Amino acid sequence: MNDPTKYHPNMEFAMKDVPSLKGKVSDAxxxxxxxxxxxxxxxxxxxxxxxxxxHISVRVPDEPDKLLINPYGILFNQVxxxxxxxxxxxxxxxxPTPFPIxxxxxxxxxxxxxxxxxxxxxxxxxxxAGVGVSTxxxxxxxxxxxxxxxxNMLAYHDYEGIALDEDERVxxxxxxxxxxxxxxxxxxxxxxxxTSVAQAFAYCYALERACEYQLAAMTGGAxxxxxxxxxxxxVSKQTGHFKFAGTLEWPxxxxxxxxxxxxxxx
Numbered sequence: 001m002n003d004p005t006k007y008h009p010n011m012e013f014a015m016k017d018v019p020s021l022k023g024k025v026s027d028a029x030x031x032x033x034x035x036x037x038x039x040x041x042x043x044x045x046x047x048x049x050x051x052x053x054x055h056i057s058v059r060v061p062d063e064p065d066k067l068l069i070n071p072y073g074i075l076f077n078q079v080x081x082x083x084x085x086x087x088x089x090x091x092x093x094x095x096p097t098p099f100p101i102x103x104x105x106x107x108x109x110x111x112x113x114x115x116x117x118x119x120x121x122x123x124x125x126x127x128x129a130g131v132g133v134s135t136x137x138x139x140x141x142x143x144x145x146x147x148x149x150x151x152n153m154l155a156y157h158d159y160e161g162i163a164l165d166e167d168e169r170v171x172x173x174x175x176x177x178x179x180x181x182x183x184x185x186x187x188x189x190x191x192x193x194x195t196s197v198a199q200a201f202a203y204c205y206a207l208e209r210a211c212e213y214q215l216a217a218m219t220g221g222a223x224x225x226x227x228x229x230x231x232x233x234x235v236s237k238q239t240g241h242f243k244f245a246g247t248l249e250w251p252x253x254x255x256x257x258x259x260x261x262x263x264x265x266x
Contacts, residue, residue, distance in 0.1 A: 018097070020266060021082045028061035029068075033081035035197040036068055037264040038257055039123070042201060044076035045257075048208065050126040051075070054189075055102060057109040058121045058197050060086060067113055071099030080266045089114045107168050112193060115173030119193045121200040129211035130190035139184055143217065143224050146210040148235040149242050150203070155180035159187040182207050198246030201253075206245065 022030055036058045043049050043056065052072060060066040068084045070076075086095040089110030091103065109122045133140055139156060140147050157175040160168050176183060176193065182203055183191035190207055194200030217224055257264065 018080075018083045022266075026062050029063075029086075030081065032058050032061055032197070033068060033084050034265050036084060036121075037079050037081045038254055039121075039197050039201050040070060040076040040079035041257055041261070041264045042253055043123075043125070043204075045260075046205075046208075048125050048127050048204075049076040052102070054125050055105050055109065056121070056123045056197075056200070057105065057113070059113055059119070061120075064117070065089065066094065067109060069101060069105050069109065071097055072102045073099045080264055082266060104162060107165070108172065108191070111169030111172045112176060112191075114169070116176060116178070116193065118195065121194045121197045123192045123194070123200040123204045124185075124189065125204065125208075126189040127208055127211075129208055129215055130184075131188065132215050133211040134184045134189060135187050140207075140210060141214055141224070142227060142232050144210060144213045145235065146206060146213060148227075148232055149206060149210075149239045150182050151232065151236045153179070153181045153242075154207075155183045157183055157185050157191075159185070194246065196246060196250075198250035200246075202246035202249055205249075206242075 021033065025033070036056060039056050043054070048054075052075070054076070055070055057067045057069045060068060063086075066086055066088055068086055070079055071083055071085055074083060083097075083099075084095075085093060085097050085099070085101060087093045087101065087106075089106060091101070091106045091110070093101065108124055112119055112122050140154060142148055142151060155175045155177065157172055160171065181193045183193075185191055190204065190211075192200050192203040192207060194203055
């Protein structure tokens with residue numbers, strides 16, 4: 001990991017060195033930047049951030065071999081569209097920045113975007129509920145309606161240490177295959193993929209809630225009500241609309257975000 005002490009330690013000063021990119025990048029890239037910055041702010045609002053340890057990315061729409069990612073040293077509630085950094089999937093930075101980048105981004109996000117051309121956004125978190133369920137041997141149990149929504153969309157990826165090893169790009173790609181959109185990273189946290197930032201956020205919300213419900217249900221050690229394989233399959237078939245997650249929610253979320261703090265758009 002790059003030595004962060006070589007970067008300016010005064011975040012406010014460094015942010016002043018970040019020029020506005022509005023009108024200096026394509027309209028498609030600017031919209032991707034705005035959506036991604038909004039996602040960072042929303043994750044912070046929902047209390048899912050972990051200081052500097054999480055990251056969310058989006059593929060640059062008109063440069064599909066590039067991604068946008070947060071600078072290392074900016075909290076999620078401080079992220080703006082212009083401060084996001086553009087880089088290739090292996091860490092070659094194209095956006096001048098006074099900040100470093102967390103190198104694990106390129107193992108996780110670069111690996112997923114490289115392996116799955118249909119994925120446009122990747123969201124990685126370390127929440128209490130997500131990490132908690134990721135450490136349980138049985139993983140996410142099919143005991144709540146929410147958990148059944150993505151029964152056939154959930155993958156598991158075994159822990160391999162801090163994501164700095166090039167080999168993990170390959171193993172993560174194998175874990176997500178061609179049809180998985182939510183991942184429990186064993187002993188680590190969660191990962192959700194989306195065809196848009198909005199969808200990755202909506203999938204994240206669903207997985208987070210399912211994990212919260214499971215941990216709540218297990219509190220006190222009471223016996224859980226199990227569901228039959230038939231009803232599990234029935235609900236899985238009833239939730240085809242889940243692939244459109246985010247379509248309705250995202251505009252409403254942005255509306256509320258604009259009322260509280262629209263500075264993410266700068």
